[in-house]
Amino acid sequence: MTGGSLFLETFFNPTIIARYLPDILKGMLVTVEVAACVIVTGIALGLALAVVRSFRLRAVNFLIIVLVDVLRALPPLVIVLIVYFGLPNVGITLPSFAVLWLVLSLVLAAFAEEVFWAGIVSVRKGQWEAGRCTGMTEFQTLCWIVLPQAIRLTVPPLTNRTIAITKNTALGTVIGVPEILNQATTAQSFSGSATPLMMGALAYLVLFIPVVIVGRWIETRFAWRRG
Numbered sequence: 001m002t003g004g005s006l007f008l009e010t011f012f013n014p015t016i017i018a019r020y021l022p023d024i025l026k027g028m029l030v031t032v033e034v035a036a037c038v039i040v041t042g043i044a045l046g047l048a049l050a051v052v053r054s055f056r057l058r059a060v061n062f063l064i065i066v067l068v069d070v071l072r073a074l075p076p077l078v079i080v081l082i083v084y085f086g087l088p089n090v091g092i093t094l095p096s097f098a099v100l101w102l103v104l105s106l107v108l109a110a111f112a113e114e115v116f117w118a119g120i121v122s123v124r125k126g127q128w129e130a131g132r133c134t135g136m137t138e139f140q141t142l143c144w145i146v147l148p149q150a151i152r153l154t155v156p157p158l159t160n161r162t163i164a165i166t167k168n169t170a171l172g173t174v175i176g177v178p179e180i181l182n183q184a185t186t187a188q189s190f191s192g193s194a195t196p197l198m199m200g201a202l203a204y205l206v207l208f209i210p211v212v213i214v215g216r217w218i219e220t221r222f223a224w225r226r227g
Helices: 003-011 014-053 058-073 076-090 096-122 125-133 138-175 180-191 195-226
Strands: none
Touching (some): 003 195, 014 058, 014 138, 014 180, 014 195, 096 138, 138 180, 138 195
């Protein structure tokens, strides 16, 4: 058997591909579901925290800063393991899917909060004063004048951070979430072939290359608007 034939037999075995393709496709669906949930809840929570922080309540802001710094400092894998194996000790048991969703959402929220907060403080003080002069409350000024400008400025960095964190859905394999990597490693252990791992790698490319391309387009477009 030639080197090329051996390579194809190891990484692109057609029999194994046919056998495990349905499992990889199921893993792709789970990955998409987790990623979608994380993006929606993580960004929404991050924006909410930044809005609360803008009211400058010292005690509340201190708690937000501590929470955000801890979540940004700890590796997501460590948080996943703590939540999954630690909560049952205090009587709280969550499904593995919920644990992965919760942890990645909190991590994304921590980074999103910092991004949104940077956008809010970058808006000139005169914008706040102009809103108050028209009779708006501080909250109305924030919602209708400051946030639209801040969000536009935060789209490029937030897009990049969101893509980076959603790729951490692969961490679900350590707690049994049947996403792509979990399906691929399970198939590899049963088949004794590297083909399922290559299928998993290709599945990630199929899912995330379009996301990266769209993210780059968004970054470029909003950067151009700022100019």
